[in-house]
Amino acid sequence: MINKNVFTSTKNHxxxxxxxxxxxxxxxxxxxxxxxxxxxxxxxxxxxxxDELEYIVSQFKRTSFLNPIRLKDPKDMVYVYEDDRxxxxxxxxxxxxxxxxxxxxxxxxxFKYTENGYTFRELNVDMGRYQIQIIRNxxxxxxSLKQLTSVLIIGILISVIITYFVAVYLTRKALIPxxxxxxxxxxxxxxxxxxxxxxxxxxxxxxxxxxKSPENTVNDEVETIxxxxxxTRRLKKxxxxxxxxxxxxxxxxVNLEEIDLEKLLEExxxxxVDIAEFQEKKFTFHSELKNKVIITDKNKLRQLILIFIDxxxxxxxxxxxxxxxxxxxxxxxxxLIIRDTGIGIKKEEIPFIFDRFxxxxxxxxxxxxxxxxxxxxxxxxxxxxxxxxxxTSDIGIGTTFEISIPKKLK
Numbered sequence: 001m002i003n004k005n006v007f008t009s010t011k012n013h014x015x016x017x018x019x020x021x022x023x024x025x026x027x028x029x030x031x032x033x034x035x036x037x038x039x040x041x042x043x044x045x046x047x048x049x050x051d052e053l054e055y056i057v058s059q060f061k062r063t064s065f066l067n068p069i070r071l072k073d074p075k076d077m078v079y080v081y082e083d084d085r086x087x088x089x090x091x092x093x094x095x096x097x098x099x100x101x102x103x104x105x106x107x108x109x110x111f112k113y114t115e116n117g118y119t120f121r122e123l124n125v126d127m128g129r130y131q132i133q134i135i136r137n138x139x140x141x142x143x144s145l146k147q148l149t150s151v152l153i154i155g156i157l158i159s160v161i162i163t164y165f166v167a168v169y170l171t172r173k174a175l176i177p178x179x180x181x182x183x184x185x186x187x188x189x190x191x192x193x194x195x196x197x198x199x200x201x202x203x204x205x206x207x208x209x210x211x212k213s214p215e216n217t218v219n220d221e222v223e224t225i226x227x228x229x230x231x232t233r234r235l236k237k238x239x240x241x242x243x244x245x246x247x248x249x250x251x252x253x254v255n256l257e258e259i260d261l262e263k264l265l266e267e268x269x270x271x272x273v274d275i276a277e278f279q280e281k282k283f284t285f286h287s288e289l290k291n292k293v294i295i296t297d298k299n300k301l302r303q304l305i306l307i308f309i310d311x312x313x314x315x316x317x318x319x320x321x322x323x324x325x326x327x328x329x330x331x332x333x334x335x336l337i338i339r340d341t342g343i344g345i346k347k348e349e350i351p352f353i354f355d356r357f358x359x360x361x362x363x364x365x366x367x368x369x370x371x372x373x374x375x376x377x378x379x380x381x382x383x384x385x386x387x388x389x390x391x392t393s394d395i396g397i398g399t400t401f402e403i404s405i406p407k408k409l410k
Contacts, residue, residue, distance in 0.1 A: 007179060007182075010175065011171050011175060014167065014175075015164065015167045015168060015171055018163060018164075018166075018167035018170070018171070019160060019163055019164055019167060022159065022160070022163040023156070026155075026156045026159050026160070027156060030152040030153075030155070030156055033148075033152065034145075034148060034149060034152060037145070037148055038145055041141050041145060042110075042121075045136065045138055045141060046110050046121070046123075048072075048136075049076075049121065049123050049134050049136055050123075051072060052072050052076055052078075052136075053123065053132065055070075055071070055072050056069055056071070056078060056132060057132075069088065071090060073136070075137060076134055076135065076136050077089070077090060077134070077135040078090045078132065078134050079135075080131070080132055080133075081130065081131040081132075081133065082129060082130055082131075084131075087130070107124050107125075107126055108125055109124075110122070110123050112138070118137055118139060119137070119138050119142045120135050120136065120137055120138065121136050121138045122135045196235065196238065196239075199231035199232070199234050199235040199238070200231075200235065202227065202228070202231045203228045203231050203232060203235075206224045206225075206227055206228040206231075209224060210224055210225075238373070242373065254300065254384055254385065254409065255297050255299070256297060257298055258294070258295055259293070259294060259295075259296065259298045259301075260292050260293055261289065261292055261294050261334060261405070262287045262289050262292040262326060263292070264298070264301070264305075265287065265305070265324060265326060265336070266285065268302065268306065268309065269283070269285040269324060272309060272313070272322075276313075279313065279318070280318045280319060281316055281318070281319070281321070281322060282319075282320070282321040282322070283322045283323075283324075284321075284322075284323050284324070285323075285325070286324075286325055286326075287325070287326035288325075288326060288327050288328060289326050289327075290328060291328065294334060294405065294406070294407045294408065294409075295407070295409055296385055296405065296406070296409045297384075297385060297409070300381050300384060301381075301385060301405070303377070303381060304378050304382065304387070305336070305403075307374045307375065307377060307378040308378065308401050309324070309338065310374065311374060312338055312340040312399075315340070315343050315399070316340050316342035316343075317343075320340060320342055320398075321339075321340065321341045322338075322339070322340045322341075323337070323338075323339045323340070324336070324338055325337040325339070332406060332408070333404050333405060333406050333407055334404075335402055335404050335405070336405060337401070337402050337403075338401045338403070339398065339399075339400045339401075340398050340399055340400075341397065341398040342398050342399060343395070343396070344393045344394050344395040344396055344397055344398055344399055345391075345393040345395070345399055346393075346395060347394075350391050350393060353391065354375050354376055355376065356373060356376045382403075385406075386406050386410075387405055387406070388403075388404040389401060389402070389404075390402040390404070
């Protein structure tokens with residue numbers, strides 16, 4: 001039997017899995033976003049520095065160092081070297097006192113460095129015996145990237161927290177059917193054990209009583225043997241019903257075929273005419289169908305109908321009436337009505353009649369045989385065949401089952 005701790009463990013595992021999956025996705029997505037904007041930022045800076053270089057080179061060709069070099073961006077710092085000595089440099093009011101290191105070891109490439117808390121992007125270009133060095137402060141761009149990083153980290157944390165609560169909600173919702181199935185299974189085993197224990201106990205007690213009187217003949221123990229055989233038959237039927245219920249519960253495959261529903265009901269009715277006559281009950285069947293052919297699983301439908309008719313015979317007495325009627329009220333379905341004038345069901349018990357092992361108080365008081373499994377099997381079949389069942393009943397008046405059967409099962 002599944003321990004309840006398994007559900008707690010499963011729930012925690014699912015929550016962790018949700019968080020890990022979503023968190024991993026967010027981290028990967030954030031890395032992608034950061035890398036994209038970082039590349040875009042550096043690409044923009046490098047493009048502007050290249051534009052600055054072209055602008056300087058155009059002046060370099062038509063002027064001399066005696067005239068100041070004009071810059072597109074006055075914040076740029078430009079140094080021109082001749083034979084590794086500065087021949088010309090631009091004044092920069094922002095870094096008048098703090099000049100960055102002039103690195104000439106990296107040629108024709110962009111690189112970044114930090115000095116005294118400032119971040120710079122630099123390009124060194126060889127032009128014959130001259131070398132041009134362009135340096136730009138990129139603190140504002142770096143601050144933007146830092147802000148983006150902070151936003152992404154905070155976004156990940158908030159998303160993970162939200163994911164946790166969503167995961168808790170979804171996990172609880174996802175486990176509800178499993179927990180319900182587990183409770184139903186536990187209840188089913190409990191009920192089955194209880195129902196099986198009764199006939200076994202009776203048979204066992206009868207056999208023990210016979211062992212205590214070994215001198216008795218078979219004639220002396222006829223009543224004891226009859227009771228034991230009766231309980232044995234009850235036990236056999238109950239086990240058969242349990243196997244049928246398990247099969248219907250686990251196997252949902254249906255074999256679709258065209259069947260003449262009216263003919264099927266006529267065949268079934270013929271089998272019950274003699275039974276009704278023997279039990280001194282009135283049994284009738286009539287049909288109002290125009291289109292008699294439907295597409296469904298014949299064997300399953302037959303089993304369902306037999307369960308309801310058997311119940312009608314079981315819970316009626318001498319002189320009662322059982323009526324089968326086929327109607328065609330709507331275009332896409334046929335209604336089978338099974339009506340009896342039997343003992344009836346209390347209105348408050350009707351919602352539970354399809355529960356496994358449920359037997360109404362009226363039935364138990366009259367000590368009528370039955371396992372309480374038949375209608376559960378019928379309910380499982382109805383789910384497989386998309387059949388709807390409506391029940392109306394009154395104590396002492398009778399019960400009516402309206403079974404709506406689709407003409408074409410999909």
